[in-house]
Amino acid sequence: MTTITELFACVDEASGTAAPAARVGDAPLLAVVGAATTVPLVDGSSRTYANLDCAASAPALESVGARVAEVLPLYASVHRGAGYLSQVSTALYETSRQSIARFVGAREDDVAIITRNTTDSLNLLAGVVPHGGAVLVLDVEHHANLLPWVQHSGGGQAGTSRVATVLPVQPTVVATLDMLRTELARRPYALVTVTGASNVTGEALPLDRVVALAHAAGARVAVDGAQLVPHRGFSLAATDVDYVAFSGHKTYAPFGAGALVGRRDWLDTGVPYLAGGGAVRDVRADRTVWQPAPARHEAGSPNVLGAIALAQACDTLAALPAGALEAHEQALRDRLVRGLEQLDGVHVARIWPDSTDPVGVVTFTVADLDPGLVAAYLAAEHGIGVRDGRFCAHPLLAHLGASHGAVRASVGVGTTAEHVDRLVAALGALLERGTQAGYEVVDGCWSVVDDTRPLIEVQGLDHLAATAAAACGPALDD
Numbered sequence: 001m002t003t004i005t006e007l008f009a010c011v012d013e014a015s016g017t018a019a020p021a022a023r024v025g026d027a028p029l030l031a032v033v034g035a036a037t038t039v040p041l042v043d044g045s046s047r048t049y050a051n052l053d054c055a056a057s058a059p060a061l062e063s064v065g066a067r068v069a070e071v072l073p074l075y076a077s078v079h080r081g082a083g084y085l086s087q088v089s090t091a092l093y094e095t096s097r098q099s100i101a102r103f104v105g106a107r108e109d110d111v112a113i114i115t116r117n118t119t120d121s122l123n124l125l126a127g128v129v130p131h132g133g134a135v136l137v138l139d140v141e142h143h144a145n146l147l148p149w150v151q152h153s154g155g156g157q158a159g160t161s162r163v164a165t166v167l168p169v170q171p172t173v174v175a176t177l178d179m180l181r182t183e184l185a186r187r188p189y190a191l192v193t194v195t196g197a198s199n200v201t202g203e204a205l206p207l208d209r210v211v212a213l214a215h216a217a218g219a220r221v222a223v224d225g226a227q228l229v230p231h232r233g234f235s236l237a238a239t240d241v242d243y244v245a246f247s248g249h250k251t252y253a254p255f256g257a258g259a260l261v262g263r264r265d266w267l268d269t270g271v272p273y274l275a276g277g278g279a280v281r282d283v284r285a286d287r288t289v290w291q292p293a294p295a296r297h298e299a300g301s302p303n304v305l306g307a308i309a310l311a312q313a314c315d316t317l318a319a320l321p322a323g324a325l326e327a328h329e330q331a332l333r334d335r336l337v338r339g340l341e342q343l344d345g346v347h348v349a350r351i352w353p354d355s356t357d358p359v360g361v362v363t364f365t366v367a368d369l370d371p372g373l374v375a376a377y378l379a380a381e382h383g384i385g386v387r388d389g390r391f392c393a394h395p396l397l398a399h400l401g402a403s404h405g406a407v408r409a410s411v412g413v414g415t416t417a418e419h420v421d422r423l424v425a426a427l428g429a430l431l432e433r434g435t436q437a438g439y440e441v442v443d444g445c446w447s448v449v450d451d452t453r454p455l456i457e458v459q460g461l462d463h464l465a466a467t468a469a470a471a472c473g474p475a476l477d478d
């Protein structure tokens with residue numbers, strides 16, 4: 001078997017260049033909070049945490065942390081408060097909306113609704129598709145872009161308002177686009193909703209082709225931007241996509257806000273997402289006059305700090321030099337995939353071998369090892385955080401032949417080549433000599449036998465052992 005040193009010599013040779021002093025991806029692209037945090041290992045040592053789980057939730061940008069600290073003393077009730085700080089907070093909330101809209105290239109007449117996350121945004125959108133409008137979706141989607149459509153669908157039965165058609169993905173981009181074209185010609189659709197980047201493989205259909213097909217057939221296009229927007233420049237205006245949904249906690253702003261941005265008409269007239277104060281103009285005992293969007297869908301007290309944090313993340317990412325984000329993440333993804341593919345027994349999953357420009361999300365299996373064991377080993381023996389399971393994309397994992405789960409590594413602006421190399425080296429060592437500690441399944445969760453790693457001293461960790469077992473138990477959707 002190739003040693004790790006030989007492996008990276010191969011990688012450099014394969015790229016055809018002598019390794020320069022500093023390569024793209026050697027250093028973080030942006031400073032993230034906690035980059036120097038160390039975690040304990042089972043051998044009694046400790047290492048800086050290699051966070052390769054950015055697709056699940058990304059660390060906060062330092063600029064986001066600083067912004068939240070700056071505005072916290074100014075925080076007060078918004079919209080209905082007459083106080084000075086209420087007016088400051090209202091202005092900050094509304095300018096945040098503008099930053100968020102600008103970040104995704106909103107058209108002048110688009111509306112940006114502050115939500116909790118992508119799941120919330122897509123559920124909101126599912127409730128405003130005009131009555132009877134059919135929705136077309138592929139079975140590669142994250143459950144957040146599958147279940148809202150299926151749940152709102154009656155399969156065309158009498159008394160129900162919508163039909164959702166879930167098409168099985170085809171083995172190539174070309175074949176999948178052909179299938180979409182055929183289906184769009186078969187019957188009218190109101191909406192085609194697609195992932196901007198798969199949370200399993202980082203791949204996507206070419207959006208320009210999807211938009212062209214859908215618009216030619218009179219359908220709108222929604223993009224689940226959870227894995228796209230934080231990692232690639234995206235513009236509603238440039239792509240002609242009609243709606244985009246994304247999450248703050250995946251966009252380096254983990255303060256509980258997300259967004260749905262897009263065409264105003266459905267959002268102005270659709271069923272209000274949350275009934276309550278702030279979404280209405282006038283209420284009498286026998287009638288309610290609703291506000292137009294965005295207020296129509298933002299009933300209750302909004303997440304002001306979450307919106308400000310998300311806007312700061314958007315502004316920081318937007319201020320990067322053109323192409324820097326893409327170059328950083330592409331270099332790390334390429335390095336990771338090349339490293340994994342050199343390891344006998346590691347298989348990297350692809351939906352479409354002919355897809356181009358995947359984001360830095362890579363899913364793989366390791367020989368016949370349980371993905372949960374691999375993830376526990378990487379954490380306990382190498383200080384690496386990855387995800388294992390079925391990634392809330394059960395139909396796709398079944399299609400990929402990984403119904404029992406897989407391991408996913410994902411990169412972001414705080415990721416470095418050292419994190420990637422550490423993962424590849426750790427997997428090489430695992431294949432070569434197995435785990436050094438003992439592992440067992442406790443309540444459905446792979447754990448170190450007699451784990452002696454000390455808890456980081458922070459309030460609230462007293463019951464970590466009990467909660468950790470509960471958190472990865474089989475009752476949760478994996």
Ligand SMILES: Cc1ncc(COP(=O)(O)O)c(C=O)c1O
Pocket residue numbers: 055056117118119120142144145195197198199224226227247249
């Ligand atoms: C592609 C994709 N869509 C939707 C979601 C749901 O995002 P959230 O949990 O922030 O609502 C995720 C989360 O992992 C995702 O990766």
